[in-house]
Amino acid sequence: xxxxxxxxxxxxxxxxxxxxxxxxxxxxxxxxxxxxxxxxxxxxxxxxxxxxxxxxxxxxxxxxxxxxxxxxxxxxxxxxxxxxxxxxxxxxxxxxxxxxxxxxxxxxxxxxxxxxxxxxxxxxxxxxxxxxxxxxxxxxxxxxxxxxxxxxxxxxxxxxxxxxxxxxxxxxxxxxxxxxxxxxxxxxxxxxxxxxxxxxxxxxxxxxxxxxxxxxxxxxxxxxxxxxxxxxxxxxxxxxxxxxxxxxxxxxxxxxxxxxxxxxxxxxxxxxxxxxxxxxxxxxxxxxxxxxxxxxxxxxxxxxxxxxxxxxxxxxxxxxxxxxxxxxxxxxxxxxxxxxxxxxxxxxxxxxxxxxxxxxxxxxxxxxxxxxxxxxxxxxxxxxxxxxxxxxxxxxxxxxxxxxxxxxxxxxxxxxxxxxxxxxxxx
Numbered sequence: 263x264x265x266x267x268x269x270x271x272x273x274x275x276x277x278x279x280x281x282x283x284x285x286x287x288x289x290x291x292x293x294x295x296x297x298x299x300x301x302x303x304x305x306x307x308x309x310x311x312x313x314x315x316x317x318x319x320x321x322x323x324x325x326x327x328x329x330x331x332x333x334x335x336x337x338x339x340x341x342x343x344x345x346x347x348x349x350x351x352x353x354x355x356x357x358x359x360x361x362x363x364x365x366x367x368x369x370x371x372x373x374x375x376x377x378x379x380x381x382x383x384x385x386x387x388x389x390x391x392x393x394x395x396x397x398x399x400x401x402x403x404x405x406x407x408x409x410x411x412x413x414x415x416x417x418x419x420x421x422x423x424x425x426x427x428x429x430x431x432x433x434x435x436x437x438x439x440x441x442x443x444x445x446x447x448x449x450x451x452x453x454x455x456x457x458x459x460x461x462x463x464x465x466x467x468x469x470x471x472x473x474x475x476x477x478x479x480x481x482x483x484x485x486x487x488x489x490x491x492x493x494x495x496x497x498x499x500x501x502x503x504x505x506x507x508x509x510x511x512x513x514x515x516x517x518x519x520x521x522x523x524x525x526x527x528x529x530x531x532x533x534x535x536x537x538x539x540x541x542x543x544x545x546x547x548x549x550x551x552x553x554x555x556x557x558x559x560x561x562x563x564x565x566x567x568x569x570x571x572x573x574x575x576x577x578x579x580x581x582x583x584x585x586x587x588x589x590x591x592x593x594x595x596x597x598x599x600x601x602x603x604x605x606x607x608x609x610x611x612x613x614x615x616x617x618x619x620x621x622x623x624x625x626x627x628x629x630x631x632x633x634x635x636x637x638x639x640x641x642x643x644x645x646x647x648x649x650x651x652x653x654x655x656x657x658x659x660x661x662x663x664x665x666x667x668x669x670x671x672x673x674x675x676x677x678x679x680x681x682x683x684x685x686x687x688x689x
Contacts, residue, residue: 271299285320302671309567313496314664318351318654319488323568328575330488331355339578344483345369345453348650351488352421352657365422366452372419372426373447373456375434376406383438392435392642393526397516399431400424404509420508421653428649429453432642433460454479457646462634474589475633481582482629485575485622486644488651490568494518494525498652499659500668508656515652516645525648529640531563532627535596545602553612563600563624564607565617575622583625586632597628 266277267290276298281289289312296302305311320329328335331350338347349357349365357365382402386395407423430447437444437460445460455476463469489495497518502511519525538548552561566573587594604620607613630640658664 304673319490321490323570326571326574338484339481344480347484347487351650351654368422369426370449372423373430375427375430392639393520395435396642397513400509401513404507429457429646478582478586483647486647495655498656502656503668511656512652519645525641525644527623528627529637531623532637534562535599539595539599545606549606566621570617572619573621576620579622579625583629
């Protein structure tokens with residue numbers, strides 16, 4: 263039985279239905295609000311606005327729950343690979359053994375990129391940020407690999423091609439920026455190991471693949487694979503609603519992810535820790551500064567827009583970080599500082615009352631640093647991990663039952679109508 267919420271405006275009563283999700287989430291369907299009443303809602307930042315229904319990812323910020331297609335993130339991080347998780351997000355179900363093998367073969371078959379793309383890379387200024395380069399190169403992919411007609415098998419080819427080539431583009435951009443020879447993908451290596459080899463192998467020092475490092479990268483990408491309707495995912499859906507190419511929609515997501523308040527947060531955490539370590543500031547003093555509203559200092563990596571308890575991804579990332587550093591007997595002063603900050607903040611009444619728990623960015627940067635990823639590539643790593651979620655969200659939004667051109671409204675607060683004044687009469 264459908265429930266309704268009554269709305270009284272200018273003496274008239276209107277009813278709008280309540281939509282209930284499979285996990286008990288409730289939403290007021292105001293799709294007909296403007297037609298019925300002539301008014302719209304105002305919700306800056308869309309904090310209370312549901313832009314779609316989706317069966318991809320479920321989050322409960324109050325309880326610290328994150329699930330992909332119903333499967334808890336903890337189980338995926340422990341038992342799954344990034345390839346398998348990507349398949350789950352894009353296709354809706356875990357693959358059979360044969361389907362996973364076919365998917366892996368397709369990823370390897372499509373991993374090389376056209377040789378002419380190297381010319382684009384070499385003409386970017388040396389100071390260009392990798393995220394700007396990646397966004398541009400993904401858009402350029404359409405010129406080399408046009409989208410295929412809208413048939414299921416051919417859409418799968420386009421999607422798999424993009425998922426495969428993005429890691430090659432990322433590794434290529436790093437090698438070219440360093441003036442090193444590009445390392446081509448190897449057909450005998452799985453997704454994560456292949457990327458690491460393309461990043462770090464060289465004629466001078468062949469890269470030795472460690473299973474612990476491969477596992478850590480798998481976990482990092484699994485934890486970042488999707489996160490409901492965040493800034494970049496919403497950008498992919500909104501841009502995609504104009505029926506642009508998949509490449510253009512993903513490029514928009516990459517650009518949105520670039521910012522320090524979104525995908526660039528893990529880079530911001532490392533830069534903050536490096537600066538604080540160099541200054542040798544007392545940890546308790548740092549926490550006191552973070553609590554001071556008049557102090558511009560901000561403690562990066564704490565708190566989250568959705569989670570009001572410990573970010574479930576942060577717990578997994580912290581355990582991964584500890585294991586990796588122990589395995590390779592690494593003493594990282596940034597990790598010591600991070601742990602000290604977490605310990606003080608986790609017992610501080612201000613942080614507890616404001617739900618300022620460490621988020622996934624707090625430890626993910628240290629994991630990437632340990633693997634050997636340079637700081638300016640951190641957000642690129644996030645983009646590679648988020649790609650399966652973007653693709654899944656794009657595919658879902660393109661379904662005819664869901665598709666609708668995105669066109670938010672606004673409340674105008676500018677001048678009322680006024681006449682044009684000739685320039686000679688302007689004071």
